[in-house]
Amino acid sequence: MPRAPGRIRADGNENYAEQLVAALRAPNQDYETAESLTHPFHSYPARLHPATARILVELVAENAPRSQPILDPFCGSGTTLVEARALGHASIGSDLNPLAVLVARAKTWVVQTRRRGQIRDAAHEISALVIAAGKAARRAGAEPAPTRKPVGFDPNGRDRRLKSWFAPHVRRELELIAGLLDDLRTRDAELADIMTACLSAILYKVSSRTSDTDGTWVDRNIARGAGARNFAQRAELLAAGLDDMSNTRGAVPEVHLRDARRLGDVVPEGSIAGIVTSPPYAGTYDYAEHQRLRFDFLALRHRDLDEGEIGSRRSFEKDPLAADAAWREALAESIAAMARALAPGRFAAIVIGDSVARNRGMFALDDVRGALTDDLVMEAWASQERPMLGAGERRAFGERGKSEHVILLRRT
Numbered sequence: 015m016p017r018a019p020g021r022i023r024a025d026g027n028e029n030y031a032e033q034l035v036a037a038l039r040a041p042n043q044d045y046e047t048a049e050s051l052t053h054p055f056h057s058y059p060a061r062l063h064p065a066t067a068r069i070l071v072e073l074v075a076e077n078a079p080r081s082q083p084i085l086d087p088f089c090g091s092g093t094t095l096v097e098a099r100a101l102g103h104a105s106i107g108s109d110l111n112p113l114a115v116l117v118a119r120a121k122t123w124v125v126q127t128r129r130r131g132q133i134r135d136a137a138h139e140i141s142a143l144v145i146a147a148g149k150a151a152r153r154a155g156a157e158p159a160p161t162r163k164p165v166g167f168d169p170n171g172r173d174r175r176l177k178s179w180f181a182p183h184v185r186r187e188l189e190l191i192a193g194l195l196d197d198l199r200t201r202d203a204e205l206a207d208i209m210t211a212c213l214s215a216i217l218y219k220v221s222s223r224t225s226d227t228d229g230t231w232v233d234r235n236i237a238r239g240a241g242a243r244n245f246a247q248r249a250e251l252l253a254a255g256l257d258d259m260s261n262t263r264g265a266v267p268e269v270h271l272r273d274a275r276r277l278g279d280v281v282p283e284g285s286i287a288g289i290v291t292s293p294p295y296a297g298t299y300d301y302a303e304h305q306r307l308r309f310d311f312l313a314l315r316h317r318d319l320d321e322g323e324i325g326s327r328r329s330f331e332k333d334p335l336a337a338d339a340a341w342r343e344a345l346a347e348s349i350a351a352m353a354r355a356l357a358p359g360r361f362a363a364i365v366i367g368d369s370v371a372r373n374r375g376m377f378a379l380d381d382v383r384g385a386l387t388d389d390l391v392m393e394a395w396a397s398q399e400r401p402m403l404g405a406g407e408r409r410a411f412g413e414r415g416k417s418e419h420v421i422l423l424r425r426t
């Protein structure tokens with residue numbers, strides 16, 4: 015969520031509305047939560063602000079036994095799960111993006127101290143090996159690039175797609191790290207996934223991609239050894255965050271690769287204590303495109319996300335009318351799946367923003383209202399005005415303006 019403060023309107027049950035207003039204000043008042051635990055470990059587009067998540071998790075978890083899970087069916091990088099775990103609550107996350115699942119699992123890997131220590135050990139061992147290999151190759155006057163051939167990826171196509179994004183010495187280091195992670199995977203697949211998330215966390219920083227959401231090429235001067243050193247530092251950051259999270263007791267959150275419309279596959283009906291989630295904003299992001307470089311480099315399979323991503327920008331660019339209908343249907347199906355998962359009387363807090371989809375203003379509060387089923391009532395909502403960016407947005411939103419909303423639904 016952007017940090018720009020704006021006028022807030024709220025309605026519904028007064029007590030809940032006040033808490034939703036506090037959740038919207040939190041990013042401008044609480045600067046600590048976002049820097050705590052494992053929150054700073056990995057960037058992610060449209061991440062829920064951790065301070066907002068904290069207030070909403072506390073709200074929906076109230077009076078529920080700690081063993082009854084909090085759910086986030088669009089968990090992304092796992093902000094809700096980190097906050098639920100910090101509160102000592104069981105939680106379940108799911109997302110259709112394999113990168114999200116990888117990162118959310120790493121950020122919530124609250125295992126025994128000795129096991130967590132293996133993150134640091136593996137990172138330093140790999141980093142030292144890669145730096146030593148770089149030096150040896152330079153001494154020998156040649157730097158043969160390791161050729162990884164991940165199963166299921168055409169090596170030539172993969173190489174073509176990756177080539178322009180990394181300086182040759184950086185690519186060599188990163189491929190060496192990835193190769194050592196392949197070796198680790200044969201002995202300890204769980205730890206290898208955690209370490210792969212560490213590699214993912216530094217990948218764009220040492221590439222020529224501007225950022226997750228900006229795919230333009232930039233010239234970055236990356237020193238020799240920087241890839242390996244950054245990788246080790248990122249693993250330290252993760253391990254330190256996990257150490258802090260271990261101060262509270264509780265289970266390791268479950269994270270599933272799943273379409274939000276198919277929650278029933280992994281979540282029994284009526285089993286959930288509360289939901290905190292932020293679905294995609296219509297026509298705003300392309301989660302599949304934002305992570306394509308990572309998918310290629312880390313060899314993550316993403317066909318389901320390419321096909322099943324909800325509200326993607328590319329779908330609105332291709333056929334706005336069909337995309338609009340598909341967006342409404344997908345939102346309704348996801349909300350119906352959440353209703354089935356919730357225990358009677360429990361709450362779902364949804365964070366969603368107005369957006370422009372192919373020049374048209376999309377008003378998210380109306381869209382959620384239109385998607386509600388009989389077994390969900392809107393208990394309260396709060397909306398904060400957001401600055402309109404440029405003439406296009408002013409035209410699209412008109413007098414009504416643009417807002418970010420927190421909506422509280424109750425399962426009847």
Ligand SMILES: C[S@@+](CC[C@H](N)C(=O)[O-])C[C@H]1O[C@@H](n2cnc3c(N)ncnc32)[C@H](O)[C@@H]1O
Pocket residue numbers: 058059060061062063087088089090091092093094108109110111114272273274275291292293294295301322323324
């Ligand atoms: C606004 S982001 C969630 C960010 C998350 N709250 C965080 O803090 O990182 C929306 C998420 O919806 C996911 N998504 C898109 N289509 C989906 C679908 N059909 N089923 C499940 N997740 C989906 C995207 O991969 C993305 O992670």
